[in-house]
Structure formats: structure tokens, C-alpha cells
Amino acid sequence: METRRAAFGTSVITPSNQLYVRNNLPAPDAAVLENRDAWTVSIEGVKSPRALSLAELKTLGIDTVATVLQCSGNGRGFFPSKPSGTPWTVGAAGCVVWSGVPLRNVVAALGGLVDGMAYVTGTGGEKLPEGVDPLTVLVERSVPLKAMDDALLAWEMNGEPLSLAHGGPLRLVVPGYQGVNNIKYVKRLAFTPAQSQARIMQHGYRMSPPGTKASPDQPSVWEMTVKSWINSPLPEQGPLKAGVAQIHGVAFGGMHAVKGVEVSVDGGKTWQAAQLVGPDLGRFAWRQFVLPVRLGAGTHVLASRATDMAGNVQPQQREENVGGYNNASWNDHAVTVTVVTWHGLPRAWAVGGLTLLAGASVAADPAEIARGKLLFTTLQPACAVCHTLQAAGAEGQIGPVLDELKPDADRVLRALRNGIGVMPSYAEKISPQDMQALARFVAQATGAASP
Amino acid sequence: METRRAAFGTSVITPSNQLYVRNNLPAPDAAVLENRDAWTVSIEGVKSPRALSLAELKTLGIDTVATVLQCSGNGRGFFPSKPSGTPWTVGAAGCVVWSGVPLRNVVAALGGLVDGMAYVTGTGGEKLPEGVDPLTVLVERSVPLKAMDDALLAWEMNGEPLSLAHGGPLRLVVPGYQGVNNIKYVKRLAFTPAQSQARIMQHGYRMSPPGTKASPDQPSVWEMTVKSWINSPLPEQGPLKAGVAQIHGVAFGGMHAVKGVEVSVDGGKTWQAAQLVGPDLGRFAWRQFVLPVRLGAGTHVLASRATDMAGNVQPQQREENVGGYNNASWNDHAVTVTVVTWHGLPRAWAVGGLTLLAGASVAADPAEIARGKLLFTTLQPACAVCHTLQAAGAEGQIGPVLDELKPDADRVLRALRNGIGVMPSYAEKISPQDMQALARFVAQATGAASP
Structure with missing residues (x-):
């Protein structure tokens, strides 16, 4: 499922029941939720490697972080090349609040890292089909070691125990990283010198230039980049009445907080600064932006362009790639609305x-x-x-x-x-x-x- | 309904389906949600008074605020005097995110306030029983004019259109004020020189000293004060295993942000500073606090005590009053847990x-x-x-x-x-x-x- 663009609302948080769901393999049996505290994750690449139950993880610390969770294929629907995969536009993203134990606490409790480790490698507990080499289907992803500083092993989302659909009982949450790196039903968490040998890591989710095959030397789909889009008004809401409209949408910076958002009502020829409104849930969350504009009768192309605290500006054009990943183009996300003049009472x-x-x-x-x-x-x-x-x-x-x-x-x-x-x-x-x-x-x- | 103490979680936000519901009269027919934009609220006490539809309100601005919504009777269950009313302990509270138009925008759009107004008076659209003087049952509350600065007319909660149970299509949200002042299905919003003559204002929700009758000269149940409580561990979760436990809970300051929270494991004899964790959603929201403690076998009385940015400290004792309102006593909210020594594997x-x-x-x-x-x-x-x-x-x-x-x-x-x-x-x-x-x-x- 995905979130309808008009349904994002303006309350920062995406309700759990509206958050997109995307799995690469079938989830484990729901029976694993019957005794959540008994779920175990094997921690490797630390000086005292061992399996830890969720009950034990809960004694090691608690922290809470709000993150944008976004499928790397969000925006794929705008690629004229029609890459294979779900043609998401904006609905494969949400901003949610996670609670769990900081990964660095777990590492500290197990004696620290073994020397020479360069990646955090998480393995999902999905059901593997029989009769195939597990490495060809296993959901196992590696992210650079520095991601450990912000990562959580999370058991709660938006104030409720994590549902199976969203990775419960336990999910590796890597703030700022594209969705696929946030391993659901995480059963193994290893600090490793090299990236996982699983196909999903070696040949999946790579930024392959057009006409090439995916390979490990191409950049992996890791950190998200600065992006924004307008959620209202939208053409599917029907023609607008001429006068003042409140343009609103969401903006996030991936690894950096959003500094500002500009909005254009003429397809990008001119821009005005929008206002960031509502609570700031931290650098990995998205911000709401609002700009009141006066729109006359006719059609208007509305676009938004975010800038992050590191000075990165949302690009006009997407980076073409075979998989249709990482589309942050403001041009692709622009919307065209029709405005009519209505007399008399609303x-x-x-x-x-x-x-x-x-x-x-x-x-x-x-x-x-x-x-x-x-x-x-x-x-x-x-x-x-x-x-x-x-x-x-x-x-x-x-x-x-x-x-x-x-x-x-x-x-x-x-x-x-x-x-x-x-x-x-x-x-x-x-x-x-x-x-x-x-x-x-x-x-x-x-x-x-x-x- | 109320939120179970163990179900508050640690993600700051209270899910809509777990937020307490408390009404003084039956809600209007659900049919009012069929065309939300057609809901109208009559704005009075401004230079150009008129009715505004929700569709029109949406053109006047959008803001988002996270607030603690708390029934003034939350904690009533701890009063030994057993006041009439629901004996809530902690479950009649939550932290939610509202979106709507700032009330000050509405006032500005209608020419500003008429001189001499001292209160914001909201009238709910509840169904009135027949055959009784409306003033005896009408849900109409007045709050001091200064509350206008933070108030919203809200149509969205936690990212979804406001449900009927929580006051949809439109609710007056007065951040920092006890729940009853946040008028549901608001149909009239008047700036008035005096407080409402409705019984719920004149004789309801007053801080009446023990043995007295409620009267308008007693303080009204308005601003919330600094308060906190522990959500885990709780006695109903069973005996704890000796060792490290993560004590966590929530703290809020009413009108002021929380500065800090102290936790005691000996019933208030000694205190340690807890850590505030997770996103800070603004001064009207609550904060999560966590303190890891080492607990040996035996029983322990766990208490929390918050301090707000204005220097107010959560009191040890409740303020006795006939209605059982405004209970912020840390002593009342303390919990006693049993810890046992378990050998062998968990x-x-x-x-x-x-x-x-x-x-x-x-x-x-x-x-x-x-x-x-x-x-x-x-x-x-x-x-x-x-x-x-x-x-x-x-x-x-x-x-x-x-x-x-x-x-x-x-x-x-x-x-x-x-x-x-x-x-x-x-x-x-x-x-x-x-x-x-x-x-x-x-x-x-x-x-x-x-x-």
C-alpha cells in the first residue's frame, strides 16, 4: 500500500495505518508477535558476540527518533524510462516515530567492536523460499559503519508495538537511509569488514547508469538526499476557487535538517520562501511547509524546492538510473492546478x-x-x-x-x-x-x- | 475510554485510537463528517462578525502544534475523598498533534477584536437534551483572552481528519489548558467581556475547597501545571528481574516546557536526574524521560518529579478539591514494584x-x-x-x-x-x-x- 498524496495531512506524523508497506519477501508468521520479548537477534563483530532477546535489549537503554521512512523507489513513477518496480510517485514515504535501544549501547554492552569492521550488516527474518540459494533472496543489507551512531533496534512505532507489516517485533532503523536499509524482523546484526554477499546488496539497489547492469562498483542506495513535494492543492482535488490558497507540503534533508523551502507558482521561473510550520522532530524527520498565495483564474504549475543545512539544494532534474531510485527532482514533483473564478456564496x-x-x-x-x-x-x-x-x-x-x-x-x-x-x-x-x-x-x- | 498506563509507549505521540474519550453530552450525528468543509463556526466579538465555513478557514492559514490533551479529572482516582466523576489515574491524557488555523489569523481576517473583550468563549455542537434550559447543559467554556495567542481551530489530529470522538469536524484547541476547554464540534467562537453563563462554566470545573459548593468566585479549571508519571516498570507487569531496569515515563509543564525530571527509587527520599529522550515537540507537548537504575531484590517505590522552565516543581501532594481536579501529586503517581533475583538464563x-x-x-x-x-x-x-x-x-x-x-x-x-x-x-x-x-x-x- 502507499499513502495518497492528498492524505498526508499537515500533522507531521504519518499514521501507522497509512504508512506504505513494501516487502521483498513474505513476512515471518504472525506467531512471532505472540511473545515479542522472546525475539532474539544475534549480534556479531563485537568483542563478546551473543544473541540478545528483545527483553534484554530493553534493559540496555531507550531512545526515540522521528525519521522519514522512504522507499528508494519513491518517485520512480516519474521516470519516463518506466523502470521495473512499483511506479510510486510520493506515496512510498512517511514520517514516523521509533522507539528502541541505540545500537551503540548494544555494542558497548558487548565489549565494543572488533577491529577492522567497516559496515553494519542487518539480516531480516523473512521467510525464504525453498530450493533456492539463500544468498539470492536473503534480505541482508550493509550500511557504512558511521550509520551506527544514529541507528536504533526499534520495537515501537508511533506509540504502539511495531506491527508485523512494519517489521515487528524488532527492526533495524537507520535514520536518513532509504527504506530498504531498515531491516525488518532483524535476526542478525553483524559488524563486518565487507558488504553482505547477498544479491540484494551486491546487485540490488544500485545507482546503475542507463544501459548498464547493476554491479557492486556502482553506488548503493543508502543516504537519502534533500527533497520536498506539495501535498495541497492537487489537481485531483478539483479546480480551485480564485483567491488565497494555502500551499502546503513536506520537506526533508536525508542526513541533514531542512533549512528552508521555496515555492513556485509558475513552474520554477520565480520562487518565494515558504514558512516551516509545526514541531521540529529532529534532523531525520520531515518538516511541514506552508505558503499562502493568491491565485487568479487559469492554470498554475506549483513546485517546491528544499535546501538542507549543509547547503544542498533539491535538484531540478532526477539522476537517471536503471532502477528508478532516489528521485528528488522538483520538476518531477510539480503539480498543475486549475483555478476558476466563482461568484456568489461558496x-x-x-x-x-x-x-x-x-x-x-x-x-x-x-x-x-x-x-x-x-x-x-x-x-x-x-x-x-x-x-x-x-x-x-x-x-x-x-x-x-x-x-x-x-x-x-x-x-x-x-x-x-x-x-x-x-x-x-x-x-x-x-x-x-x-x-x-x-x-x-x-x-x-x-x-x-x-x- | 482511557489509555492503559503500560500502553503509553515511548514514542511521544499517543495514537488516536488509544487517546481517551470523554464527552459531557452526546456528539452530533456522524452525518456532519460527510461534508466536513461545510461545517460552519460563527465568529463573534470581532469587528466583522460572521460565520465561516471550514473550507474558508482553510484559506486563512495552517499551523501545527503538539499538545498534551488531559482531562482535568486525570488523577482523580488517587483522591481518598472519592469525588464523583470517572476515577481516572493517568489514562485520561495523551500527546497528540493538531493542525488547523491559528485563531489569531481568523481574528485578523475579521478586522480584529472589538474593544473590551476579556475571554475566548467556545460553544460546542453537542446534541442538547430536550425540555431543559440549554444553559444548564450547554458545553460552553471561556478561557482568558491571552489563550488566543496559541489557540487553533483544528480539523486534523495525528495526520488524519479529526474524528467525531475527538471533536471533528472542527475543535477549538487551547494548548496548555485542561481538556474541557478544548471545545469539540465548535459552532460558535466568541470574544466576550465576561465568562459564559453556562452552568459548566459558572459552577462546573471549579477548584472548590473541600466542604464548599462550586461557585464562580473559585478558580476555574484552566491551565495545566507541571506533572509527570512513570509508565514502566509497573506492578501489573509482574515482578522484575534484579539488575538494570529502564524507568521511563512522561513529563509536561502545562504552559511551560519541561526543564528536567528527577526519579526516586526509594519513595522520594533521594532523587536522580533522568534523561529527556526523543524529539522535543514544543512546550505544550510532553517529553519522554528515561533513567536506567540497578534494582536489587525487594520492593521499591518509584516516583518521578518534573520541573518546568519557569522553575515550578511538581508538588508532592495534591491540592484537595471537591471535584478531584488537577492532581499533579508525585506522591499519588508513585508506583511500587517487586524485584526478584532470577538465576540461570532468562x-x-x-x-x-x-x-x-x-x-x-x-x-x-x-x-x-x-x-x-x-x-x-x-x-x-x-x-x-x-x-x-x-x-x-x-x-x-x-x-x-x-x-x-x-x-x-x-x-x-x-x-x-x-x-x-x-x-x-x-x-x-x-x-x-x-x-x-x-x-x-x-x-x-x-x-x-x-x-
């Missing part, structure tokens, strides 16, 4: 019930049809902004093409009176006579009028 | 399966019974620590009273072998012969032995 206030002068079945006269045609393009908002109707020279792309829908006059009247979908009611905007004229014009123009 | 590692030398039905000899009696009080942990058994002079209060349970030898053996509930397995601690001796002694002592 739709929510429209008073229902209206007595029309006559039913729509009474014969039309030519003057009424002409009036309807005029209204079609001059009303505020004009029907022509959203609808295509050849007879009116209208080519709107938002609502149904009336030449194809061929609504009869009653249907048009109902839509005008009550609104339908994103179309507002015109009941408080124009007279019943004008609604009737419009309805008759449309019905006649599309051939749906009564003979 | 229970999670106990190897299952054991071949006993003989079934428990074979006749016992006196030497074996004597051995069992000796083991009952000398084992580590001794049976006598937890169980009462007259024949052994044991008066433990943690597990079942064996004189009443009268388990037969097989039942005792099963418990020794596998553990049961909080009782650990002894399979890796003592020999099968000793388990058998114990089982036979207990069965004979309580009269449950085979003849």
Missing part, C-alpha cells in the same frame, strides 16, 4: 430548493437559445472553462465533454441547480430563467433536446 | 522439553519431601517470594496462595517446567529430581497429593 452555503418558472420540457424560443449560448462562455465561472462543447467553441478539459455526454435539458438543469462532483451549484449565482436558457441551449446543441 | 531462552526421571505419581519418600520443603524457600528465586504456603512458612503475595489453590504434583511440575504467567521456568535452573521433590512437597503440604 457552494457549502448554497441554499437548496428553487422554484423554476417552467419545466425544461416547454418548447424553447431562438432568443432563449442565444441567451444560453452567451451564458455558456460568460458565466462566472464559465461553463466553457471546464467543458468542451463545439457549438459554443468551448474546449474545457476538466468536466465531461458535452458533445459526447449529450445531456438532456433536465440533466443540465439538475447539475446547474445542485452542482455535481466538483461543479458548483449556480442556484445562487444566476436566475432560474438563465439556468433554463443554458439547459436548453446545451440540449439543443448536442442533439439531446426534445423534438 | 525465560525467553529456556530450552523446552525435559525428560523427568519419573512421573509425579510415584510415591514420595520423606527425604524427598524434606528436600522439596528446603527448596521452596532457598531456590533462586524462592517460591516463597511469590507464594503463600503455610507448611513452608511462606507468605508471598505475588502468585496464587498455594494453600487455597491446592495444586496436585503434576500441576506444580508443569508450572516449574514451563513457567506460567509471570512465573519463570525453572527447567534450566534446577534438576528434574529437585523439581519433582518440590512438586511432591507442595502437593502433600496442601493435601492434594495422591493418597
Whole structure:
């Protein structure tokens, strides 16, 4: 599952039930959650290697960290090359709060690291299919040793025991690193001199230039980079009313806190500084940004561009790669919204019930049809902004093409009176006579009028 | 509903589905959530008073704030006077993230305040029972005007549209103020020269000294004060294993950020500084605190005491009052835990399966019974620590009273072998012969032995 872009909300935290889920292999049986404290993880590459139960880990310390958890394929859907893998746009990411024991506490409790170790290698407890070499499927990833400073062995997410879907009973959380490095159901945590030999490490999740095969000499999908996107307004929310809109979205810096976010309403030609709002949950969390803008009728390309504390600026273009990883392009994440001018009261206030002068079945006269045609393009908002109707020279792309829908006059009247979908009611905007004229014009123009 | 003390977790945020729910009147019909944007709130006491729809509020600004939401009766269960009302202990509180429009933006958009206003008065949209004077039941509360600076009209909690149970579509959130002032389904927001005349304001939620009747001259239940409590370990989690325990809990300052938390393991005789861990969500949120302590066998009274940035220290004693409000006493919130010494491997590692030398039905000899009696009080942990058994002079209060349970030898053996509930397995601690001796002694002592 993924989070709908419009559902990210503005409360910083992504609810557990809305956080994306992505697994490379089937999860272990849910029975492992029956006695969470009995889960064990084998710690290797330390001076006193041993298995530790979750009950024991809980005695070694507790810390809490908020992180952006993001699938490295988030944004893959914007690659024109259509890489294999889920074509995520923005929904494979969330900001959640983890609790667990700092990995450095565990290392200290076991006598410290053995000399010469360069990687933290986590092995997942997923079910392995039978009859294949485990190394070809095992979920085992290595991250550079420095990641140990921030990593947790976490048993709780967003205030609840970690669910199986999100890696419970125990997950290796590596703040700032792409999702795949946050090993679920971690059963082995080894400090190693070299990277894991598992295929997912050697040949998976590599930044392979177009036309190449994945190989261990290419950069691995590790640290996230500075990125942001707008969550509202979005085109799927329907046309906006002209006036002030609050543009909001999320921004994160990967390894660094976000310094600022700029927003453009003209596709990147000009930029304005947005405001960072709400609580700052630390450098690995995302920030909410808001910018009120005044938008006139027409279409607007909205984009956001974040800068992190290290001075990195979110790039305009994605870095092309075979797997469709690490897409932070602000250009790809821009959205195009349509703004219309609505007069009268907002739709929510429209008073229902209206007595029309006559039913729509009474014969039309030519003057009424002409009036309807005029209204079609001059009303505020004009029907022509959203609808295509050849007879009116209208080519709107938002609502149904009336030449194809061929609504009869009653249907048009109902839509005008009550609104339908994103179309507002015109009941408080124009007279019943004008609604009737419009309805008759449309019905006649599309051939749906009564003979 | 309330949050179980052991379920608060350590992730700062209280999940929406675990947050306490407390209403003074029935909620409006859920139908009001069908078109959230159509909800209207009437704004009065401003220069251009008018009703605003939620859709309009959303154009006026967005901010996000994390607050402790706490029922003023949280802690009432500790009052020996047994005030009427739910006897909450700690479960009527949570820390959640709200999003909405700052109230000051709304005031600015409507021309500013009318002169002479001293209170922010919110009116809830609850269903009023018929046939009674509305003022006797209306949920309408006034808070001092200064609360406007931090207040939100909120439509989102923890990243999701606000549920009906928590006041959706729109709630007045007054950070730092007791729960009752955070008006649900707010339908009127008035700046007023005087406090509401509703009974809930005039005679409800007053700090009435013992023996008095509630009256408007007594302090209203408004600002929260500095408070903390321990969420783990708790007595209901069973006896602890001697060694290091991580004491953790939550602390908040009401109107001020938490400066620090001290923890005592001797009922308040001595105190140690705990560590504040995890993200700081701002001064109205709570902080997590953690202190690792080494606990030996015996009972320990664990207490926590917070200090806020203004120098206020959480008091030892509650302020007695008729309604049982505002209990911040660290003494009341202390917990008593039992610690036992367990030898051998932790229970999670106990190897299952054991071949006993003989079934428990074979006749016992006196030497074996004597051995069992000796083991009952000398084992580590001794049976006598937890169980009462007259024949052994044991008066433990943690597990079942064996004189009443009268388990037969097989039942005792099963418990020794596998553990049961909080009782650990002894399979890796003592020999099968000793388990058998114990089982036979207990069965004979309580009269449950085979003849």
C-alpha cells in the first residue's frame, strides 16, 4: 500500500495505518508477535558476540527518533524510462516515530567492536523460499559503519508495538537511509569488514547508469538526499476557487535538517520562501511547509524546492538510473492546478430548493437559445472553462465533454441547480430563467433536446 | 475510554485510537463528517462578525502544534475523598498533534477584536437534551483572552481528519489548558467581556475547597501545571528481574516546557536526574524521560518529579478539591514494584522439553519431601517470594496462595517446567529430581497429593 498524496495531512506524523508497506519477501508468521520479548537477534563483530532477546535489549537503554521512512523507489513513477518496480510517485514515504535501544549501547554492552569492521550488516527474518540459494533472496543489507551512531533496534512505532507489516517485533532503523536499509524482523546484526554477499546488496539497489547492469562498483542506495513535494492543492482535488490558497507540503534533508523551502507558482521561473510550520522532530524527520498565495483564474504549475543545512539544494532534474531510485527532482514533483473564478456564496452555503418558472420540457424560443449560448462562455465561472462543447467553441478539459455526454435539458438543469462532483451549484449565482436558457441551449446543441 | 498506563509507549505521540474519550453530552450525528468543509463556526466579538465555513478557514492559514490533551479529572482516582466523576489515574491524557488555523489569523481576517473583550468563549455542537434550559447543559467554556495567542481551530489530529470522538469536524484547541476547554464540534467562537453563563462554566470545573459548593468566585479549571508519571516498570507487569531496569515515563509543564525530571527509587527520599529522550515537540507537548537504575531484590517505590522552565516543581501532594481536579501529586503517581533475583538464563531462552526421571505419581519418600520443603524457600528465586504456603512458612503475595489453590504434583511440575504467567521456568535452573521433590512437597503440604 502507499499513502495518497492528498492524505498526508499537515500533522507531521504519518499514521501507522497509512504508512506504505513494501516487502521483498513474505513476512515471518504472525506467531512471532505472540511473545515479542522472546525475539532474539544475534549480534556479531563485537568483542563478546551473543544473541540478545528483545527483553534484554530493553534493559540496555531507550531512545526515540522521528525519521522519514522512504522507499528508494519513491518517485520512480516519474521516470519516463518506466523502470521495473512499483511506479510510486510520493506515496512510498512517511514520517514516523521509533522507539528502541541505540545500537551503540548494544555494542558497548558487548565489549565494543572488533577491529577492522567497516559496515553494519542487518539480516531480516523473512521467510525464504525453498530450493533456492539463500544468498539470492536473503534480505541482508550493509550500511557504512558511521550509520551506527544514529541507528536504533526499534520495537515501537508511533506509540504502539511495531506491527508485523512494519517489521515487528524488532527492526533495524537507520535514520536518513532509504527504506530498504531498515531491516525488518532483524535476526542478525553483524559488524563486518565487507558488504553482505547477498544479491540484494551486491546487485540490488544500485545507482546503475542507463544501459548498464547493476554491479557492486556502482553506488548503493543508502543516504537519502534533500527533497520536498506539495501535498495541497492537487489537481485531483478539483479546480480551485480564485483567491488565497494555502500551499502546503513536506520537506526533508536525508542526513541533514531542512533549512528552508521555496515555492513556485509558475513552474520554477520565480520562487518565494515558504514558512516551516509545526514541531521540529529532529534532523531525520520531515518538516511541514506552508505558503499562502493568491491565485487568479487559469492554470498554475506549483513546485517546491528544499535546501538542507549543509547547503544542498533539491535538484531540478532526477539522476537517471536503471532502477528508478532516489528521485528528488522538483520538476518531477510539480503539480498543475486549475483555478476558476466563482461568484456568489461558496457552494457549502448554497441554499437548496428553487422554484423554476417552467419545466425544461416547454418548447424553447431562438432568443432563449442565444441567451444560453452567451451564458455558456460568460458565466462566472464559465461553463466553457471546464467543458468542451463545439457549438459554443468551448474546449474545457476538466468536466465531461458535452458533445459526447449529450445531456438532456433536465440533466443540465439538475447539475446547474445542485452542482455535481466538483461543479458548483449556480442556484445562487444566476436566475432560474438563465439556468433554463443554458439547459436548453446545451440540449439543443448536442442533439439531446426534445423534438 | 482511557489509555492503559503500560500502553503509553515511548514514542511521544499517543495514537488516536488509544487517546481517551470523554464527552459531557452526546456528539452530533456522524452525518456532519460527510461534508466536513461545510461545517460552519460563527465568529463573534470581532469587528466583522460572521460565520465561516471550514473550507474558508482553510484559506486563512495552517499551523501545527503538539499538545498534551488531559482531562482535568486525570488523577482523580488517587483522591481518598472519592469525588464523583470517572476515577481516572493517568489514562485520561495523551500527546497528540493538531493542525488547523491559528485563531489569531481568523481574528485578523475579521478586522480584529472589538474593544473590551476579556475571554475566548467556545460553544460546542453537542446534541442538547430536550425540555431543559440549554444553559444548564450547554458545553460552553471561556478561557482568558491571552489563550488566543496559541489557540487553533483544528480539523486534523495525528495526520488524519479529526474524528467525531475527538471533536471533528472542527475543535477549538487551547494548548496548555485542561481538556474541557478544548471545545469539540465548535459552532460558535466568541470574544466576550465576561465568562459564559453556562452552568459548566459558572459552577462546573471549579477548584472548590473541600466542604464548599462550586461557585464562580473559585478558580476555574484552566491551565495545566507541571506533572509527570512513570509508565514502566509497573506492578501489573509482574515482578522484575534484579539488575538494570529502564524507568521511563512522561513529563509536561502545562504552559511551560519541561526543564528536567528527577526519579526516586526509594519513595522520594533521594532523587536522580533522568534523561529527556526523543524529539522535543514544543512546550505544550510532553517529553519522554528515561533513567536506567540497578534494582536489587525487594520492593521499591518509584516516583518521578518534573520541573518546568519557569522553575515550578511538581508538588508532592495534591491540592484537595471537591471535584478531584488537577492532581499533579508525585506522591499519588508513585508506583511500587517487586524485584526478584532470577538465576540461570532468562525465560525467553529456556530450552523446552525435559525428560523427568519419573512421573509425579510415584510415591514420595520423606527425604524427598524434606528436600522439596528446603527448596521452596532457598531456590533462586524462592517460591516463597511469590507464594503463600503455610507448611513452608511462606507468605508471598505475588502468585496464587498455594494453600487455597491446592495444586496436585503434576500441576506444580508443569508450572516449574514451563513457567506460567509471570512465573519463570525453572527447567534450566534446577534438576528434574529437585523439581519433582518440590512438586511432591507442595502437593502433600496442601493435601492434594495422591493418597
